[in-house]
């Protein structure tokens with residue numbers, strides 16, 4: 001996997017900003033937030049061309065290692081070779097994802113997780129920063 005941040009204590013209502021450089025020729029990157037690799041409030045997967053999806057955002061959750069129900073978004077404001085920032089705010093009900101250009105996607109909080117302790121970045125996004133904004 002890519003960069004892993006653990007022992008975080010991000011409470012509902014706090015806004016997490018993840019910034020990274022999308023690699024030239026990017027196929028796919030993922031930003032995972034939750035408690036551990038097997039308990040994910042949100043798996044945010046930007047697919048440029050992966051698993052049969054082209055320029056599609058696939059969101060899902062994971063509980064005890066089991067994937068939940070995918071949510072797909074075709075508003076795809078990512079470009080290879082550029083810096084991207086995605087903002088995440090969560091509460092008991094949902095995660096609100098603010099995409100570049102300020103389009104928002106809402107994903108239900110299936111895990112019921114209150115605090116985010118774990119964030120990991122995978123794939124074609126070179127991690128630059130994680131901050132609370």
Ligand SMILES: C=CCO[C@@H]1O[C@H](CO)[C@@H](O[C@@H]2O[C@H](CO)[C@H](O)[C@H](OCc3cn(Cc4cccc(/C=C/CN=C(N)N)c4)nn3)[C@H]2O)[C@H](O)[C@H]1NC(C)=O
Nearest residue numbers: 025026027028029030045051058059060067070122123124
């Ligand atoms: C139609 C057939 C059956 O339905 C498909 O069934 C697949 C398997 O379940 C799902 O796919 C799965 O979807 C999950 C979300 O739900 C996860 O995303 C999972 O990935 C997990 C995962 C993460 N990671 C690390 C990672 C993440 C991103 C990029 C890289 C590396 C990039 C390398 N860069 C290159 N080469 N340039 C690596 N690895 N695996 C993916 O396999 C498809 O969505 C689904 N499609 C539809 C339409 O339903």
